[in-house]
Amino acid sequence: MFTTIRYILLTALRDWLFGGLFIALCLAAAISSFLGSTALVEKSQMSISFTAGSTRVILLTGIIVFVCFHVRRAFENREIEVIISRPISRESFVIAYWLGFSLISLLLIAPLIAAIGIFWEVNLPGLLYWGSSIILEALLVVAFSLFTALILRSAVSAVMLCFGFYFLSRLMGFFLFILEKPYLFREFNFGVVTEKLLNLVSVIIPRLDQYGKSDWLIYGINGDLSFQIFVTQSLIYVPFLLLMAIFDFKCRQF
Amino acid sequence: MSVSRPYLIILFLILQSIFWYGIHIGETTLWKGSRAIKPNLDIVPVVDSEAMVKAISFGDNQFYFRAMGYEIQNAGDSFGRTTPLKNYDYSELYKWLVLLDKLDPVSDYLPSMASYYYGATQNPKAHLPYIVDYLENHADKMPGKKWWWYTQAIYHAKHKLNDLERALEISEKLSDIPKDIKIPLWARQMRAFILEQKGEYKQACEIILNILDTYEEVSEGELNFMLYFIKDRVKAMELSGDEKIDPRCQQLYESNMKKHSKN
Numbered sequence: 171m172f173t174t175i176r177y178i179l180l181t182a183l184r185d186w187l188f189g190g191l192f193i194a195l196c197l198a199a200a201i202s203s204f205l206g207s208t209a210l211v212e213k214s215q216m217s218i219s220f221t222a223g224s225t226r227v228i229l230l231t232g233i234i235v236f237v238c239f240h241v242r243r244a245f246e247n248r249e250i251e252v253i254i255s256r257p258i259s260r261e262s263f264v265i266a267y268w269l270g271f272s273l274i275s276l277l278l279i280a281p282l283i284a285a286i287g288i289f290w291e292v293n294l295p296g297l298l299y300w301g302s303s304i305i306l307e308a309l310l311v312v313a314f315s316l317f318t319a320l321i322l323r324s325a326v327s328a329v330m331l332c333f334g335f336y337f338l339s340r341l342m343g344f345f346l347f348i349l350e351k352p353y354l355f356r357e358f359n360f361g362v363v364t365e366k367l368l369n370l371v372s373v374i375i376p377r378l379d380q381y382g383k384s385d386w387l388i389y390g391i392n393g394d395l396s397f398q399i400f401v402t403q404s405l406i407y408v409p410f411l412l413l414m415a416i417f418d419f420k421c422r423q424f
Numbered sequence: 425m426s427v428s429r430p431y432l433i434i435l436f437l438i439l440q441s442i443f444w445y446g447i448h449i450g451e452t453t454l455w456k457g458s459r460a461i462k463p464n465l466d467i468v469p470v471v472d473s474e475a476m477v478k479a480i481s482f483g484d485n486q487f488y489f490r491a492m493g494y495e496i497q498n499a500g501d502s503f504g505r506t507t508p509l510k511n512y513d514y515s516e517l518y519k520w521l522v523l524l525d526k527l528d529p530v531s532d533y534l535p536s537m538a539s540y541y542y543g544a545t546q547n548p549k550a551h552l553p554y555i556v557d558y559l560e561n562h563a564d565k566m567p568g569k570k571w572w573w574y575t576q577a578i579y580h581a582k583h584k585l586n587d588l589e590r591a592l593e594i595s596e597k598l599s600d601i602p603k604d605i606k607i608p609l610w611a612r613q614m615r616a617f618i619l620e621q622k623g624e625y626k627q628a629c630e631i632i633l634n635i636l637d638t639y640e641e642v643s644e645g646e647l648n649f650m651l652y653f654i655k656d657r658v659k660a661m662e663l664s665g666d667e668k669i670d671p672r673c674q675q676l677y678e679s680n681m682k683k684h685s686k687n
Contacts, residue, residue: 205494209493209494209497209533210497210533210536210537210540210541211532211533211536211537212531212532212533212536215490215531215533216490216493216494216533219486219487219489219490220487220490220491222484222487223484223486223487223491226484337482340482340483341479341482343478343483344475344478344479347475347478348475348478351475378483379482379483379484380483381483382483382484383483383484383485383486384484384486384487385485385486385528388486389530
């Protein structure tokens with residue numbers, strides 16, 4: 171298992187994932203600082219919010235693209251066949267891949283959290299709250315990306331599905347909001363079918379809109395209970411996705 | 425059939441020119457041309473609905489609040505243009521400010537922008553009522569913490585709009601802030617100043633007296649100012665002779681005069 175994890179880390183280095191994402195994150199932080207410095211007041215808060223929001227999106231996009239393309243390329247180059255020809259169970263293979271990608275995510279997120287803490291005056295409990303939620307969000311996204319890359323035959327389809335899933339999950343709060351207040355859409359009638367469909371989707375899709383809120387960095391936690399939501403959500407969803415990936419991978423014929 | 429390269433280039437240029445300039449036959453226009461399509465350069469962007477804001481924020485309300493706040497800050501001054509504040513649609517601006525306040529009622533970014541930047545409009549009569557309403561609306565959410573924006577609203581109403589009634593209305597909210605919340609005494613006295621400007625000296629004196637009675641920790645400077653205020657208004661009332669002076673005001677005035685004559 172450790173060999174597989176090490177192999178994934180090496181491929182991340184080979185594909186310039188760390189270097190590329192590091193440059194992108196530095197650029198995002200620099201642009202955010204510049205934009206923040208031109209605000210009338212609350213310049214620091216502006217920079218923090220822009221940095222937190224933009225780096226989160228860049229990181230997760232990078233992780234999704236890397237995981238999907240890495241797995242699909244491994245299939246095409248028959249690297250996976252080589253790996254599973256060794257004495258490693260398919261369950262261990264999926265877990266090792268997930269651990270490897272999760273470790274990469276951690277290695278990318280930890281310096282980001284440290285940099286935000288060092289360069290800006292942020293609320294410390296809020297930073298820990300935000301940091302832990304981003305890590306859990308990354309673990310969930312890694313699990314989903316791995317699952318889609320294992321079941322779909324095209325890397326592009328896997329990436330598109332992951333983006334769809336991510337945006338849908340981030341929109342769950344909005345869906346629940348419009349289900350509660352349909353009168354806000356004066357010219358659109360949801361109808362029973364759409365309403366039921368939205369309800370069904372909201373049951374299945376995780377609430378990623380409760381993760382990585384940049385106001386924690388500015389105002390602190392202030393009795394916010396999102397921690398319970400994002401920890402529980404991750405505890406339910408990550409094992410579920412991994413089990414699905416294992417189930418599918420075990421049925422696969424090589 | 426082979427077509428030579430120069431003919432292809434000429435054909436491309438003709439098609440592109442038609443696309444750019446449009447197709448006009450006599451007075452009929454079949455295609456306006458792509459040069460007629462310009463970016464929408466509204467000064468104040470169209471206000472989103474609350475539902476749309478929830479959707480676009482993707483769960484990070486703070487990010488959206490800051491991003492849209494920044495857009496409102498630079499509205500009308502983008503793409504190399506500058507727009508005088510008199511040309512802004514303040515009713516739309518007001519809707520934006522109220523909408524964004526729902527995302528973050530704690531931040532002082534928007535009220536600062538509204539008061540110090542948009543408050544400097546060249547058309548105060550038409551525009552400032554929106555700013556005053558917004559500042560009052562913003563402070564209403566947390567009067568104890570946001571009292572400063574009441575004073576700013578009063579400033580705009582009193583000095584720029586010359587609307588003493590509106591200023592008085594807001595100053596009542598300042599006076600109503602619970603005693604245990606620490607705000608400067610001058611803010612609590614604001615109502616007295618406005619009443620005094622309206623010529624209602626008696627009521628103004630009573631407010632100052634009430635503050636003197638209610639607050640134990642009054643600095644010497646504040647105390648001197650309040651005594652001066654009472655003295656000055658009692659004198660004015662005596663001169664006008666048409667208002668009945670509160671006996672306590674008179675008493676304070678006389679004792680103060682005696683103190684001064686001794687000195």
